[in-house]
Amino acid sequence: MSVRVVILGAGFGGLELATSLSEELGDDIDVTLIDRNDAFVFGYSKLDVMFGRTTPAAIRLPYRDIAKPGVRFLQQTVTAIDPEARRVTTDGGVHEADFLVVALGADYDLDATPGLAEGGNEFYSVAGAERLREVLPTFTSGRAIVGVCGAPFKCPPAPSECALLLHDDLVARGVRGDCEISFVIPFPTPVPPSPDTSKALVAAFAERDIAFVAGRRVSSLDPARCVAVLDDGGEMPYDLFLGVPKHRAPDVVIASGMTEDGYVPVNPQTLETRFPGVYAVGDVSTVGVPKAGVFAEGAARVIAASLIAAVRGGEQQEVYDGRGSCYIEFGGGRVGRVDVDFFSGPTPTGTFHEPSSALVTDKQYFGSSRRVRWFGR
Numbered sequence: 001m002s003v004r005v006v007i008l009g010a011g012f013g014g015l016e017l018a019t020s021l022s023e024e025l026g027d028d029i030d031v032t033l034i035d036r037n038d039a040f041v042f043g044y045s046k047l048d049v050m051f052g053r054t055t056p057a058a059i060r061l062p063y064r065d066i067a068k069p070g071v072r073f074l075q076q077t078v079t080a081i082d083p084e085a086r087r088v089t090t091d092g093g094v095h096e097a098d099f100l101v102v103a104l105g106a107d108y109d110l111d112a113t114p115g116l117a118e119g120g121n122e123f124y125s126v127a128g129a130e131r132l133r134e135v136l137p138t139f140t141s142g143r144a145i146v147g148v149c150g151a152p153f154k155c156p157p158a159p160s161e162c163a164l165l166l167h168d169d170l171v172a173r174g175v176r177g178d179c180e181i182s183f184v185i186p187f188p189t190p191v192p193p194s195p196d197t198s199k200a201l202v203a204a205f206a207e208r209d210i211a212f213v214a215g216r217r218v219s220s221l222d223p224a225r226c227v228a229v230l231d232d233g234g235e236m237p238y239d240l241f242l243g244v245p246k247h248r249a250p251d252v253v254i255a256s257g258m259t260e261d262g263y264v265p266v267n268p269q270t271l272e273t274r275f276p277g278v279y280a281v282g283d284v285s286t287v288g289v290p291k292a293g294v295f296a297e298g299a300a301r302v303i304a305a306s307l308i309a310a311v312r313g314g315e316q317q318e319v320y321d322g323r324g325s326c327y328i329e330f331g332g333g334r335v336g337r338v339d340v341d342f343f344s345g346p347t348p349t350g351t352f353h354e355p356s357s358a359l360v361t362d363k364q365y366f367g368s369s370r371r372v373r374w375f376g377r
């Protein structure tokens with residue numbers, strides 16, 4: 001009988017793991033990939049949708065297109081995980097695993113920020129981005145805040161990108177002079193591991209008259225007064241609030257008893273949890289890297305190497321290196337890149353690549369290469 005691998009979540013981590021296993025082992029492994037959705041969407045596509053650069057339909061990559069030897073996709077919702085028994089319950093049945101991989105990402109906790117659901121607009125979900133597509137054209141004057149409500153949050157550069165793209169949107173609509181933009185982030189700099197990237201972003205904010213409020217998070221909104229309250233008690237009035245909600249592991253993961261301090265702790269080199277045969281990868285885990293798709297993908301490849309070694313009876317040599325490259329929209333049709341290395345030195349480092357139109361093409365290739373690799377289209 002083939003080794004049974006059950007992967008929970010078909011995001012960056014789950015898709016890369018299933019693909020790597022199929023590529024190497026084909027029908028010699030029995031992979032079940034489970035996700036509650038019918039399609040995958042790249043995180044950055046949400047910015048494209050909200051600013052009207054693409055349509056919601058165009059960004060969906062349907063899971064029904066996955067055709068890989070040894071891999072079966074099931075559209076089901078995970079309702080319980082028993083990590084001791086490596087048994088998973090979904091709305092479609094029970095799945096037993098020899099190896100279980102939790103790749104369920106991070107959920108948004110809007111209720112953790114009072115007033116956000118009523119008075120703000122989150123742009124981190126597809127639904128939120130779709131709503132904003134209708135809301136943004138109605139904003140023609142007043143104060144806009146791009147505000148982060150808690151860390152850790154996915155893709156640390158994304159709120160900076162949102163502020164810069166909002167500037168472009170207002171300029172294109174001829175209303176920038178009637179609007180103010182402020183950007184609130186709990187970090188001391190926009191991208192802490194890379195001072196050069198942070199410097200370039202702070203300069204870009206200054207050039208565009210975007211007020212940068214560092215080291216603060218938005219702790220609540222008062223929709224009646226249209227005021228955002230910061231964690232030091234300071235207040236900022238707004239007419240449009242674009243928020244990054246607090247994140248947390250999905251409830252089903254918390255209920256499984258696998259989490260500590262909100263997320264699943266793993267061995268940072270192997271991605272193993274404390275439960276034998278159970279791994280966690282990507283945003284759901286605490287591995288010491290930011291919550292971003294590139295890191296989930298890199299970690300998934302290490303798990304794949306480990307499972308391939310287990311099936312073939314060899315030794316797992318590969319350890320997770322905590323490296324990844326993130327593209328950053330600077331507006332004006334230019335994209336920058338930061339190559340981050342979290343584990344090889346005493347502190348994380350990041351190498352900045354100046355924004356250019358050539359990097360726009362690189363970013364497009366980043367998306368299209370994954371689309372071909374994971375979905376064959």
Ligand SMILES: Cc1cc2nc3c(=O)[nH]c(=O)nc-3n(C[C@H](O)[C@H](O)[C@H](O)COP(=O)(O)OP(=O)(O)OC[C@H]3O[C@@H](n4cnc5c(N)ncnc54)[C@H](O)[C@@H]3O)c2cc1C
Pocket residue numbers: 008009010011012013014034035036037042043044045046047076077078079103104105106123124125154155158250252281282283284291292293294295296326327
């Ligand atoms: C605006 C924005 C821009 C971003 N830009 C970038 C970028 O440029 N580069 C980058 O690398 N990253 C970017 N990210 C971050 C990136 O999208 C995430 O970090 C990445 O998707 C994490 O991968 P993952 O596999 O851990 O989880 P996800 O990709 O979130 O996958 C988790 C999957 O689990 C499924 N799931 C959850 N609960 C259940 C359940 N109970 N039952 C069944 N299925 C379930 C979900 O449907 C989902 O498909 C961005 C994110 C946002 C919001």
